Amino acid sequence: MNPKIEKLIKQFAKLPRVGARGGQRIVLALLQDKTGRAAALATVLSDAATSIAPCPRCGVLTDRDSDACEFCRDSSRANGQLCVVRDLADVWTLEKASVFHGRYHIIGGVLSGAAGTMPDDLNIASLPARIADEKITEIIFALPNTVEGKTTQHYVMSIVQDSSDVAFSELASGVPLGGDLDYIDDGTLTLAFGGRKTL
Amino acid sequence: MNPKIEKLIKQFAKLPRVGARGGQRIVLALLQDKTGRAAALATVLSDAATSIAPCPRCGVLTDRDSDACEFCRDSSRANGQLCVVRDLADVWTLEKASVFHGRYHIIGGVLSGAAGTMPDDLNIASLPARIADEKITEIIFALPNTVEGKTTQHYVMSIVQDSSDVAFSELASGVPLGGDLDYIDDGTLTLAFGGRKTL
Numbered sequence: 517m518n519p520k521i522e523k524l525i526k527q528f529a530k531l532p533r534v535g536a537r538g539g540q541r542i543v544l545a546l547l548q549d550k551t552g553r554a555a556a557l558a559t560v561l562s563d564a565a566t567s568i569a570p571c572p573r574c575g576v577l578t579d580r581d582s583d584a585c586e587f588c589r590d591s592s593r594a595n596g597q598l599c600v601v602r603d604l605a606d607v608w609t610l611e612k613a614s615v616f617h618g619r620y621h622i623i624g625g626v627l628s629g630a631a632g633t634m635p636d637d638l639n640i641a642s643l644p645a646r647i648a649d650e651k652i653t654e655i656i657f658a659l660p661n662t663v664e665g666k667t668t669q670h671y672v673m674s675i676v677q678d679s680s681d682v683a684f685s686e687l688a689s690g691v692p693l694g695g696d697l698d699y700i701d702d703g704t705l706t707l708a709f710g711g712r713k714t715l
Numbered sequence: 716m717n718p719k720i721e722k723l724i725k726q727f728a729k730l731p732r733v734g735a736r737g738g739q740r741i742v743l744a745l746l747q748d749k750t751g752r753a754a755a756l757a758t759v760l761s762d763a764a765t766s767i768a769p770c771p772r773c774g775v776l777t778d779r780d781s782d783a784c785e786f787c788r789d790s791s792r793a794n795g796q797l798c799v800v801r802d803l804a805d806v807w808t809l810e811k812a813s814v815f816h817g818r819y820h821i822i823g824g825v826l827s828g829a830a831g832t833m834p835d836d837l838n839i840a841s842l843p844a845r846i847a848d849e850k851i852t853e854i855i856f857a858l859p860n861t862v863e864g865k866t867t868q869h870y871v872m873s874i875v876q877d878s879s880d881v882a883f884s885e886l887a888s889g890v891p892l893g894g895d896l897d898y899i900d901d902g903t904l905t906l907a908f909g910g911r912k913t914l
Contacts, residue, residue, distance in 0.1 A: 517807065518777055518785070524763050527756045532740045534733075541731040544804055546760070547767055547776055548823075557726045558761035561745070564723050565753035568746055577746055578717055586717065605743055608716065624747075 521547070573646065575622030575639050577604055593619050596653035598646070600672060602626055602660060610658065619650065626664040627671060640672055644679040657686040720746070772845065774821030774838050776803055792818050795852035797845070799871060801825055801859060809857065818849065825863040826870060839871055843878040856885040 521543060529539030546554040571578045571585035578585035587593055587607075597618030601607055607620050623638045625631075635641075646652070655676065659665035673684055689707035691700055700708075720742060728738030745753040770777045770784035777784035786792055786806075796817030800806055806819050822837045834840075845851070854875065858864035872883055888906035890899055899907075 520763050524759050527759055532744050533737055545731050554764035558757050558764055560723050560726055562757035564719050565757055
């Protein structure tokens with residue numbers, strides 16, 4: 517195989533859920549396309565790689581030359597609520613559902629002994645200053661509902677509690693909408709029973 | 716969402732088997748990566764887009780500035796056999812299995828009324844000249860074993876037969892290695908019965 521094509525396939529294969537075979541298909545589709553999709557994609561990607569950077573306040577990816585992202589610039593979102601999420605994908609998911617109208621704070625991961633993620637690797641230290649600056653009154657945790665997510669949540673709370681008297685909340689756990697009990701795992705059922713609502 | 720990120724996701728989403736959700740994941744993985752994978756991929760892709768082109772003889776993607784691909788340059792492959800395939804992915808599949816040691820001819824698709832693929836869209840017209848030039852004695856069809864593949868095969872034979880007395884063959888049809896009869900479709904069984912071997 518041509519070494520340039522081989523190199524390109526290897527790069528694509530490393531992308532999430534692509535793999536060796538998917539990388540081959542993608543590279544063939546791009547290079548055999550007569551409308552110049554390969555060059556077009558390279559241009560857009562190179563442009564994004566140089567001009568996109570995390571917002572210095574919240575971590576949402578935005579234009580490098582603007583001093584704040586679309587959420588931090590939007591004054592109607594300064595409602596005192598701050599939603600702590602793991603990454604930008606979670607922001608997009610919440611935005612798609614239109615459930616939250618405050619500001620976000622991306623911490624960039626969850627604490628994990630196995631993966632070697634320590635507090636210093638996460639965007640947590642800037643949180644107390646941000647809470648004071650933006651007059652945050654409630655922190656809503658929307659971290660993964662896992663041991664790592666909960667550990668991270670407790671760590672963030674311990675950091676923030678010392679310096680401010682903000683209120684904390686987390687997303688409810690329980691049976692998903694349309695969820696058939698047959699297919700729900702024991703952990704979720706335990707949480708749903710523990711958090712049952714009086715009618 | 717930032718318009719540059721949105722544009723990038725759209726371009727990735729159009730790639731084979733990626734889709735909107737996969738595009739988001741890929742773009743996030745690339746732009747949130749701190750080792751500069753986005754810029755690296757853009758460079759490799761842009762390089763390939765400008766420097767890779769189909770071999771003028773057989774259609775295999777190769778360096779634009781070389782006059783023939785790795786197969787056409789390799790004189791040990793000038794054994795009189797020419798394997799007609801649909802696309803480069805099929806060449807790679809055959810090469811991986813090391814079953815064929817002659818030259819390839821990529822026609823770039825199969826005739827299809829539904830998809831609007833006509834003979835002029837395929838790389839067939841150059842075939843008679845190529846057969847004469849390279850003293851081809853056998854054409855082996857490795858096109859998809861479908862109605863469209865067989866139609867294309869017959870069309871290629873009709874074009875070639877007029878000008879040369881080359882021999883034709885096609886890959887055998889039948890039960891795949893390790894194939895359990897329970898799981899084989901009726902069409903394959905019919906072909907396997909029709910082509911049964913006397914022992």
